[in-house]
Amino acid sequence: MLNRIDTALAELAPRGIMVGYHVRFSRPVRRVCTYPSSWITDYTRLNMIVADPSVIWCIQNEGFIRWTDLVTQIADPLHVMRQAADAGLNFGVSISCGLPQSRSLLGAARSDREFTDPEIARMQDLLQQGHTLLDRATAMRPILVEALEAIACGMTYEQACAHLGISRTALRYRLHAARAALGVEDNPEAIRRAIDLGLLSSNSYTGMVKGLPEAPSPT
Template identity: 65%
Template sequence: MTSPLLADIDHELGCLAPRGYMFGLHIRFSRPVRRVCTYPSRWIQTYTRRNLGIGDPMMIWCMLNEGAIRWSDLTRTACDPLDVMGQARQFGLTFGVAVAHGPVESRSYIGAAHDSREFTDGEIARMVDLLRAGHDHLDRTTALRPILVEALEAISCGMTYDQACEALGISRTALRYRLQTARAALGTEDNAQAIRKAIDLGLMNSNTIAGISKGFPTGPEG
């Protein structure tokens, strides 16, 4: 369920960007924890089918910078070998702005489009405020302390409880407490659900199944 704050941000962005917007929060392991896109469906289909994301100058700018830039300025300074911006204009995304906020390992962004005019300085400043609010809000609601993530990582790679305790240097009681706390924070009933949700939220890397890359031993769950 979308929180009231995020729902309000979605609504205001919809009012600010009449040709649609893309709103991504906390890019972790190459994908945002939350993403909303209201661009025209035909443009979304074209963008997806042609894999334009790999060369989108707006997304590249957002990953390399914080702040805001109008698309008109971006097209004068950035390379666009796939002509993403040119193709977007064919679908009515004529004017726009890119906004980015947060550390590079958990960057959030907004791309907003207008079909008839440039966004004003005031509108852009408001989008910056909305992005910061969404970034901070979701960070609080999805964050897990590192020790809780480590406990989930240990279980995710097939360690027994005894192996996990030895690898983490904690008692069995402490491990159970950390796993219980992680499950409660994620709103899940068992470890498997907690691990899957942590991966979905970008808190753990599904490519390595987290702790395997750290050299944890594996074995049946105890």
């Protein structure tokens, strides 16, 4: 689901996007960036994020603003927007949603023209979808993540129950609750979704762990 959202956003912004979902304590739960590599390098090397007007606006506001309007509202001491234009990010929009303590931010750019109102509305909807999906998933209780991780590692039901110290019924309940929280129907899809959301390491999904034999995922 999140990959499809990322793809849809990128298709709307030919010159790239930067998404930070649920920014908490200055760090996002998930980050996606498709800006040109040369711009990312310069942006990172000069630490522009500390004074980027597009980021500052999103932290202070919820909604959207075109970059042509942004430059008249917020100071730009590091000339971030001018340098972005020099890198081909001539037109852009900043979008934000969510509570201040866990806000999701989106920057999207084009080189040829302003984004239309319908395009911005579509990006707002996509950002909100990702924000809601991650909010639900990251609220998963640790015991649900542990149960899903046991299956992702290739454990059978019996091995997972012994590892977690719970009954088979309790394991089934936890896996069911994990699937419900992630909005999927089966364990393999739940594992893929959890990896995509950063709840599980992609290295876990190998079918092998500590010498245990590969086993089909229980349903």
